Structure formats: C-alpha cells, structure tokens
Amino acid sequence: MYKILLREDLVPGIHLFQVAAPAVAKKAQPGQFVVVRIDEKGERVPLTIADWDEGGGSVTIVFMEVGTTTARLALLEAGEAIADFVGPLGLPAHIDKFGTVVCVAGGVGAAPIAPIARALRRAGNKIISILGARSKDLLFWEDKLRNVSDQLIVTTDDGTYGRKGVVTEPLKELLESGEKVDRVIAIGPAIMMKFCSLTTALFGVKTIVSLNPIMVDGTGMCGCCRVSVGGETKFACVDGPDFDGHQVDWDLLFARQRIYLDEEKCSFEQWQSSIHPEVKAYGKAKS
Numbered sequence: 001m002y003k004i005l006l007r008e009d010l011v012p013g014i015h016l017f018q019v020a021a022p023a024v025a026k027k028a029q030p031g032q033f034v035v036v037r038i039d040e041k042g043e044r045v046p047l048t049i050a051d052w053d054e055g056g057g058s059v060t061i062v063f064m065e066v067g068t069t070t071a072r073l074a075l076l077e078a079g080e081a082i083a084d085f086v087g088p089l090g091l092p093a094h095i096d097k098f099g100t101v102v103c104v105a106g107g108v109g110a111a112p113i114a115p116i117a118r119a120l121r122r123a124g125n126k127i128i129s130i131l132g133a134r135s136k137d138l139l140f141w142e143d144k145l146r147n148v149s150d151q152l153i154v155t156t157d158d159g160t161y162g163r164k165g166v167v168t169e170p171l172k173e174l175l176e177s178g179e180k181v182d183r184v185i186a187i188g189p190a191i192m193m194k195f196c197s198l199t200t201a202l203f204g205v206k207t208i209v210s211l212n213p214i215m216v217d218g219t220g221m222c223g224c225c226r227v228s229v230g231g232e233t234k235f236a237c238v239d240g241p242d243f244d245g246h247q248v249d250w251d252l253l254f255a256r257q258r259i260y261l262d263e264e265k266c267s268f269e270q271w272q273s274s275i276h277p278e279v280k281a282y283g284k285a286k287s
C-alpha cells in the first residue's frame with residue numbers, strides 16, 4: 001500500500017497528493033507518469049508525476065476529478081493509502097539545450113509542465129511560460145511556474161486574471177514578435193495542444209505535446225492507448241507520452257478519448273447513487 005503523506009486541494013476539482021513511493025521517487029524523471037489503482041478492484045488510471053523527492057521517498061501527483069475513479073481518489077485523506085502506484089512509466093521528456101523554449105500549460109497541465117520547465121532551465125534554456133485556465137479560481141502553480149521561467153504570461157478565458165483569452169494568442173504574438181523560439185512544449189487539454197500545434201506549424205517551430213489517451217496497463221501490452229503520429233501507430237504509454245504535435249492525428253485521438261463516455265457516465269451515476277449522502281456532501285464540500 002502507498003500512503004498519502006500530504007493532500008492539498010489546489011482549486012475546485014483539482015487535488016495534489018504526495019505519496020510515499022521510494023522506488024518510484026528514485027527513478028522518476030520529468031514527463032513520466034504512474035498508473036494508480038485505489039484498491040484491488042479499482043480501475044487503473046494514469047496520472048502524471050508533478051514532482052518527486054528522492055531523498056524523502058515521495059512522489060507528487062496532481063489530478064482532476066473527471067470520473068468515478070478520480071472522484072473516489074479525491075475522497076482520500078492524508079494518512080490513507082492507495083493499493084497500487086506503478087511507475088515511473090513512459091519515456092522521460094527530452095531535456096537538452098535548445099535555446100528558447102516556450103512552455104504552454106492549460107488547466108491541470110501546469111502540474112506536469114513544471115518539472116519539465118525546471119529541467120530545461122537547468123539545462124541552460126531560456127524559458128517563457130504561458131499558463132492558461134478558464135477562470136482565476138481554476139489557476140494554480142503560478143508561483144511554481146514563475147520560479148522556473150524567465151518570463152510568465154497568464155491568461156484566463158473570462159479575463160478574471162491575467163490577460164483575457166486563450167493561450168494560443170500570446171503564443172502567436174511571441175512567434176510573430178521575432179523572438180527566436182527553438183521549441184514549444186504544450187501540455188493540457190487535447191484541444192488546446194492541437195491548436196498550439198496548428199499555431200506553431202505556421203512558423204515551423206518544433207512542438208512537443210503530451211498525449212493523454214485512455215490507458216489500461218501502461219506497459220505497451222493492451223493497445224488501449226493507441227495513437228497515430230506521422231502515419232504510424234504508436235502506444236502513448238511506451239512510445240510517449242510526448243510526441244511531435246505537428247504529426248499527431250488529433251481527430252483519431254479525440255474519437256478514441258470519447259469511446260467510453262457512455263460507460264463512464266453510467267459508472268459515475270451508479271457510484272454517486274451508491275454512496276452515502278454524507279460522503280457525497282463531503283466530496284462536494286472538498287471540491
């Protein structure tokens with residue numbers, strides 16, 4: 001069992017757990033993920049590693065409540081434990097001295113991009129980060145990203161904080177400004193990563209995205225996380241999760257992400273109706 005050492009509610013519906021997992025902490029690298037199972041009958045869910053402490057033997061995950069498993073996970077408190085915490089999985093992010101790197105994070109994408117930006121900066125890159133959310137109350141880790149960036153631009157869709165609009169607007173302006181951008185890394189909702197890639201394609205700037213298809217085993221055995229990149233079939237769990245955004249078949253990714261929407265909705269409704277009203281109210285109050 002893997003004990004939750006710390007729990008933090010970052011914004012409504014997005015939570016941070018620091019989990020005791022010394023073997024994972026020892027090997028974790030930016031861009032990798034873990035597969036978590038709450039109990040022995042639980043669904044396996046992939047969650048990106050947001051940070052780790054090798055000396056302290058802990059791994060930090062940040063997750064958003066999107067279905068039954070993540071809603072159940074959100075009910076756990078520090079001191080409780082998770083049955084399985086497997087990782088680190090996936091290929092680490094490519095860290096090198098590229099020059100100027102623009103890191104674009106949307107919503108919960110702020111968590112996985114922070115250790116990547118940190119590693120890229122340590123490697124001698126200039127980091128310009130763009131952090132976007134729908135609204136001020138959904139923004140988190142602004143300070144963390146500022147600390148690992150030479151420049152930070154914050155956007156909110158509704159204009160309640162930072163500049164009003166979506167992340168692709170400052171990204172396009174940066175590329176138009178003549179600033180020499182050597183690489184863009186975009187992590188967030190698939191639609192955001194698609195539009196970042198379309199924007200940078202106009203300027204021929206290499207763009208890396210972190211794909212988030214449905215996963216089961218996380219080790220390349222089940223084929224569930226199949227994506228198409230440059231016309232070739234890839235498994236996001238072992239060939240990724242990072243891929244060239246200009247080569248991704250986005251329509252296939254969107255279609256595959258929606259495959260189990262009905263089952264997921266049904267599962268969530270069944271779980272909601274099965275839990276005690278007090279637990280339901282408690283979960284609502286926390287998120």
Ligand code: FES
Pocket residue numbers: 214215216217218219220221222223224225226235236237238
């Ligand atoms: S999750 Fe099974 S092959 Fe990737």
